[in-house]
Amino acid sequence: MSDKSDIRLQVVYRPIDELIPYSRNSRTHSPAQLRKLAEAIKRYGFTNPVLLDGKNGILAGHGRTAAAKEAGLNKVPTIDLGHLSNEEQRAYIIADNKLSDESSWNDDMLALELSELKSLDFDLSLTGFDDQEIKSLLEPEPPKAEEPKPTPGAPVSQPGDVWVMGSHRLEVGESDHAVADAICGLWHSHLDSPAVLEATGQTFAEVMTERNPSAPVVPKLTRAKARDALAKAGKPRAKKDDAPKGGTYH
Structure with missing residues (x-):
């Protein structure tokens, strides 16, 4: 297995209509997520290039490409990964999605960031979190008090019974x-x-x-x-x- 970590990559802008989604892509995107991505693209720009297989086939960025089209873009930045073998490309389509799932949130730090952004009147919906998620982070429910354990109380039987x-x-x-x-x-x-x-x-x-x-x-x-x-x-x-x-x- 050759080490490809030092390969230099080049960003090229290509028309969205020329990009071909992978027919066996196992990652799905809901309409609500695509709307969030479209709003993020409008606010931040298209900051994460679509990865291609050397023949305009999409390896990673199916959701971003669909959202870009919804946001009214005609071209998107792309990076060609034609140097990968067919097997590597198919595996990368899965790995690109799965590896990102392995990360987690530091809720305390996340709440601090959201709180400060809110104080600056920033639209928190552009962070990708919905209203309920933001509320649970910024207004967490107090921990439930432990229910008092029942005490034995007085004995039932008494002298003389x-x-x-x-x-x-x-x-x-x-x-x-x-x-x-x-x-x-x-x-x-x-x-x-x-x-x-x-x-x-x-x-x-x-x-x-x-x-x-x-x-x-x-x-x-x-x-x-x-x-x-x-x-x-x-x-x-x-x-x-x-x-x-x-x-x-x-």
Whole structure:
């Protein structure tokens, strides 16, 4: 592969009507983009020559050529790349478009430039950005505040509560809150009948809503999580004498 980086290129003005678009060009241009290009050409001039294949066939600059015609130009500057092989020319048509896609914007610097141009009463539409893009750069939305994480709130179970779970009774002691909540949550998760507060007949979910509004649902605990809660909080005391027939009292 020969190095062509030192080849001297010459700009030649040619009639637009003599230029031949590449029939297999894979790059497309919307009418809106062509209008933007035409307005830019009127303001800045035709500053980027069309690249040709040595036979007036366009390699790069299809959009600029169409926009120049829309802007009323008869001739455009061109550079002949006839020194490239046929394969190189076909590949360059793709590379010329693709390589430019690899760049990105420094939004802070871009916003600074647009802001200063705006202060000079320059028409920002001539930068190629549309109104919505310019607004988002110059008037960025403030970052969304993080939603506060829900706090556990007060425990559902309180000392003296007696939870009825089928034929079982669970009395809550002074330090048994976590244990009782874990057991009631486990019971709710794995059995059809809910734990019920003996004194009021309210279900565990109803008591939770009343005592701890910050908790939106009854905790769904796995057996492993319940065991962990029991281990951390200690064992509740047992009162076998008070247990109903066929049941247990913890």
